[in-house]
Amino acid sequence: MNTEELTSNQQSPEDQEKQELLQKRGEIPRHIAVIMDGNGRWAKSRGSVRIAGHKAGVDSVKDITEACGQLGVGYLTLYAFSTENWGRPKGEISALMKLLVQSLRNETRKLNENDIKLSSIGEIDRLPPTCRRELEDAIALTADNKRMELCLALSYSGRWDICQAVNRISKKVRDGVICPDDIDDETIKKHLSTAHIPDPDLIVRTSGEFRLSNFLLWQSAYSEIYITDTYWPDFRRDELYEAIKAYQSRERRFGKVLSHFELEEPSVAIR
Ligand code: FPP
Secondary structure, three states: OOHHHOOOOOOOHHHHHHHHHHHHHOOOOOEEEEEOOOHHHHHHHOOOOHHHHHHHHHHHHHHHHHHHHHHOOOEEEEEEEEHHHHHOOHHHHHHHHHHHHHHHHHHHHHHHHOOEEEEEEOOHHHOOHHHHHHHHHHHHHOOOOOOEEEEEEEEEOHHHHHHHHHHHHHHHHHOOOOOHHHOOHHHHHHHOOOOOOOOOOEEEEOOOOOOOOOOOOOOOOOOEEEEOOOOHHHOOHHHHHHHHHHHHOOOOOOOOOOOOOOOOOOOOOOO
């Protein structure tokens, strides 16, 4: 679907039907996190420059955000710029930052109309001032929205997140606020940048790579992972529905056994 053709909240009857079927079929993940990969390869396959792939990727961001909001996903986290991405050529970094500023300027009104709250995780201080300002303004403007939270991971990495949590916990230990013996999963969770967000139920990675690339390392402990060969600029809502279908057919055991399984006597004696 071309999202440009539809104003906010307009949805084709066929798409509405697909979403209703999906909702009836099973649980819609509460939190979906996406590693948007393959923009460069998408551009190369068309004989174009990398930034053309990033630009096309923005249309996928819009379509997936809109579809998630309509479906009843509570949180959508997008890996938009990693800590490692600072190592890319200066021209590409600056083009990506400009694209982010432009997207925020063009889309914040629509986020508001759709009751979507914007947030971010990562080292926001490292972003260029215009970018940071635009982001902070959009976050403030959408702060009271309730339908869904769109969280942009910017200058983010899972290891950075764990380090900053350990840093903050250490300072509290030093100041006598936390006792070292009391540090547990919950303490760490509360100090991660995602403290206010549930762990992702489903992580989608586009462009066929089988790795997490330093994304939400702590938070992904029990996430279901869906990997597709599709490059991010070609990833649209119909493929999101496939990812959700795959999620709905998984059995999430969180390391336990399901209650309906009978516990059998082991056939071999355990010494
Ligand atoms: C990975 O593709 C993608 C990125 C590093 C940037 C993602 C950014 C966007 C989709 C546009 C702006 C985002 C928002 C939220 C408005 P790659 O360049 O690593 O592709 P490759 O692996 O094929 O080279």
